[in-house]
Amino acid sequence: MSIAATGLKAELRRAERARKRRAFLLVLPLLLFLIVTFVIPIGDMLRRSVHDTELAGVWPRVAQQIGDWENRSRLPDEALFAALAADLAESRENRSLATAARRLNYAIDNGRSLVFGTARKLPDSAGSWKQAIIEAEPRWGDVELWGAVAQASGPLTGFYLLQALDLKRTAGGDIVSVPSNQAVYVDILLRTFTVSLVVTLLCLALGFPVAYLLATLPTRLANPLMILVLLPFWTSLLVRTAAWIVLLQEQGLVNEAMIWLGLIDQPVRLIYNRIGVYVAMTHVLLPFMILPLYAVMKGISPAYMRAATSLGASPTRAFVKVYLPLTAPGIAAGALLVFILALGYYITPALVGGAADQMISYFIAFYTSDTVNWGMAAALGAVLLTATLILYALYNRLSGSAGMRVG
Amino acid sequence: MSQTDILVSFQGVQKTYDGENLVVKDLNLDIRRGEFLTLLGPSGSGKTTSLMMLAGFETPTRGDIVLEGRSLAKLPPHKRDIGMVFQNYALFPHMSVEENVGFPLSVRGLSRAEQRERVAKALDMVRLDGMAQRHPAQLSGGQQQRVALARALVFEPKLVLMDEPLGALDKQLREHMQIEIKHIHESLGVTVVYVTHDQSEALTMSDRIAVFNDGMIQQIDAPEAVYESPQNSFVAHFIGESNALHGRIERIEGQDCAVRLEDGAEVRARAVNVAGAGSRTSLSFRPEKVHLAPASELYPNALPAQVRETIYHGDHVRIRLAVAGNEEFMVKMRFRADRPIPRAGERLEISFAIADCLALDPLDKPVRALAEAS
Ligand SMILES: Nc1ncnc2c1ncn2[C@@H]1O[C@H](COP(=O)(O)OP(=O)(O)OP(=O)(O)O)[C@@H](O)[C@H]1O
Numbered sequence A: 001m002s003i004a005a006t007g008l009k010a011e012l013r014r015a016e017r018a019r020k021r022r023a024f025l026l027v028l029p030l031l032l033f034l035i036v037t038f039v040i041p042i043g044d045m046l047r048r049s050v051h052d053t054e055l056a057g058v059w060p061r062v063a064q065q066i067g068d069w070e071n072r073s074r075l076p077d078e079a080l081f082a083a084l085a086a087d088l089a090e091s092r093e094n095r096s097l098a099t100a101a102r103r104l105n106y107a108i109d110n111g112r113s114l115v116f117g118t119a120r121k122l123p124d125s126a127g128s129w130k131q132a133i134i135e136a137e138p139r140w141g142d143v144e145l146w147g148a149v150a151q152a153s154g155p156l157t158g159f160y161l162l163q164a165l166d167l168k169r170t171a172g173g174d175i176v177s178v179p180s181n182q183a184v185y186v187d188i189l190l191r192t193f194t195v196s197l198v199v200t201l202l203c204l205a206l207g208f209p210v211a212y213l214l215a216t217l218p219t220r221l222a223n224p225l226m227i228l229v230l231l232p233f234w235t236s237l238l239v240r241t242a243a244w245i246v247l248l249q250e251q252g253l254v255n256e257a258m259i260w261l262g263l264i265d266q267p268v269r270l271i272y273n274r275i276g277v278y279v280a281m282t283h284v285l286l287p288f289m290i291l292p293l294y295a296v297m298k299g300i301s302p303a304y305m306r307a308a309t310s311l312g313a314s315p316t317r318a319f320v321k322v323y324l325p326l327t328a329p330g331i332a333a334g335a336l337l338v339f340i341l342a343l344g345y346y347i348t349p350a351l352v353g354g355a356a357d358q359m360i361s362y363f364i365a366f367y368t369s370d371t372v373n374w375g376m377a378a379a380l381g382a383v384l385l386t387a388t389l390i391l392y393a394l395y396n397r398l399s400g401s402a403g404m405r406v407g
Numbered sequence B: 001m002s003q004t005d006i007l008v009s010f011q012g013v014q015k016t017y018d019g020e021n022l023v024v025k026d027l028n029l030d031i032r033r034g035e036f037l038t039l040l041g042p043s044g045s046g047k048t049t050s051l052m053m054l055a056g057f058e059t060p061t062r063g064d065i066v067l068e069g070r071s072l073a074k075l076p077p078h079k080r081d082i083g084m085v086f087q088n089y090a091l092f093p094h095m096s097v098e099e100n101v102g103f104p105l106s107v108r109g110l111s112r113a114e115q116r117e118r119v120a121k122a123l124d125m126v127r128l129d130g131m132a133q134r135h136p137a138q139l140s141g142g143q144q145q146r147v148a149l150a151r152a153l154v155f156e157p158k159l160v161l162m163d164e165p166l167g168a169l170d171k172q173l174r175e176h177m178q179i180e181i182k183h184i185h186e187s188l189g190v191t192v193v194y195v196t197h198d199q200s201e202a203l204t205m206s207d208r209i210a211v212f213n214d215g216m217i218q219q220i221d222a223p224e225a226v227y228e229s230p231q232n233s234f235v236a237h238f239i240g241e242s243n244a245l246h247g248r249i250e251r252i253e254g255q256d257c258a259v260r261l262e263d264g265a266e267v268r269a270r271a272v273n274v275a276g277a278g279s280r281t282s283l284s285f286r287p288e289k290v291h292l293a294p295a296s297e298l299y300p301n302a303l304p305a306q307v308r309e310t311i312y313h314g315d316h317v318r319i320r321l322a323v324a325g326n327e328e329f330m331v332k333m334r335f336r337a338d339r340p341i342p343r344a345g346e347r348l349e350i351s352f353a354i355a356d357c358l359a360l361d362p363l364d365k366p367v368r369a370l371a372e373a374s
């Protein structure tokens, strides 16, 4: 390579570098914003779902000593019992006993009473703490109980994630389903997906004809209609949801109209149940279905339908064979958008749904704000995130061949 | 012409979209079985609208269209059995070439084996046999054009409509496809109605040309007749090139007439479309029919002219003259060793035969501009 050519390359690189730096500076603010508001919180959430230092925080000696407990088929030796006694004494002193009791209660049946009972009955001093503690609460002589304590000592735990899937680890380390009377989260997860799916289908069924009308009407007529579609966007979510409560309640407009029309004798329950959730969520999410559909339909030349009819296809057939497949990208985009938005819905079901209609976000909120169980909230979030990503991948795999891939 | 030779006839057809302007005014047109008929005209003259009414995508606001003796008024487009090639082909983007071409067959419920066989034949006809599995996006413009052609022909319709099918192709490909479409027409014997605003396309391909303007057929004739004997100024100036000189009819003598030009000179012209003595007229001259020579026995008419400009074109020279007040009078001159090319500013005489000087209706609108805008 000649010297001139190397010089040229270097110049090109320098020119390119300036351009790249400029491009990078342009996206930098957004990048920082995303890191602070998106990447870090999600990373933190995922960390919290497997990170567990609650017990270690109040019982540091136990957490440290239990690492030295090697033969886990035999009871730990005196050192660990001594550590437990010291930690119990200290947490009784600084009132952190409740924290330890709560955390162990997740892991051990009646863990709370065990902790409080041991603390109450423990002597001030003992020759052998092992003997004294087992005397105070004989359950401490159980190897499996110590296994559970070891699992709860962190710093990493699968406990919350397992619980979010209605699973638990036995003291022996096996993963088993929780008893059916305690299994709730899989149900909630399935309910979340069912509600989202039904809402997506409702949005599609209602939105498709509207989008079609919008795309085929002359602009003069399409514009006012478009405003009607966008109107829900311009009103607050709470106002709209409240409006549905007014409309759907037992003395609401819908019930009274149906009674007046003689369709029903008694008011039917339309709200604080699944019907209310479907109605309100479909209404709120409808524009997210209509807009992508409209955008795609607007781009479909009327010549395709004309070509199909001129080739002998009846209007129905032309619609099914030609128009519908061409709208597939719009259906895919709209359905994905509505489904994923619906998955995270919280306010609407909370306001118009019954106890059995609450979706996973409700429980995430419950754990973050009511019981301050960050681990559980984070685990539910992580499960929702993972399930959504799996569904999305599956969806892209299935729809890729049909030209419906999104993203 | 016997009745059975007519495949389609437009009978007093009118069309308005807005209730005010007639886009098609009183269209009467007989399309003969097996002919290649071209609708030629400037943009907005109602060609596509006429075609769409025939295909069934627009309805006439008055009049009737009759296909093989049967009114089309109540027949929906998908039952008309008319093949159509759209300007942008309208190939279904989600189907392969094979599925596109097979579409009219599958709609008609043909067996898979028969479909495959006829699709293969149709693709072979347009020389696309290797491309059956491709999608339209993977084809060049000319190949897409051929697929559209195969799709419109595969179900053997009696009538094929083509709306500017070559409009999107470059010049070379267009000329190539013109010949190909012409050959297919000849070998299949199908009736073709072809829309274009490209006059050379119309001249090379058609059996007959219907020249449209303002929603009316100005003239319908064989290409030679449309070019050689235009019936009015619009046709004379829209098809090919024409020079216009304006004047008044002095007197009419049989098929000829004497015309007094605006600058006072008198010429004899063929009276094609004139009202009578005293009325205004526009004379039309083809650039290649005007001679740069004094009057002679063959070319008895002569006018003084001054050369404004000469433009070299390789095989000929175009000479812009000022003649009787027209500064844009074009004459084409072939190279000849014994004839020097005149220089700008030179004064000379032009001469022409009576038959090459057509007295037509007075020309108000600049037709050339209209044609070029389209
Ligand atoms: N759907 C429509 N609604 C209203 N006016 C229309 C419609 N289609 C065509 N027109 C009008 O009718 C007139 C004739 O249109 P048409 O499409 O038949 O012209 P054309 O001869 O095919 O022109 P081009 O060579 O540009 O294709 C035009 O003035 C056009 O504006």
Ligand SMILES: [Mg+2]
Residues within 6 Å of the ligand: B047, B048, B049, B163
């Ligand atoms: Mg047109």
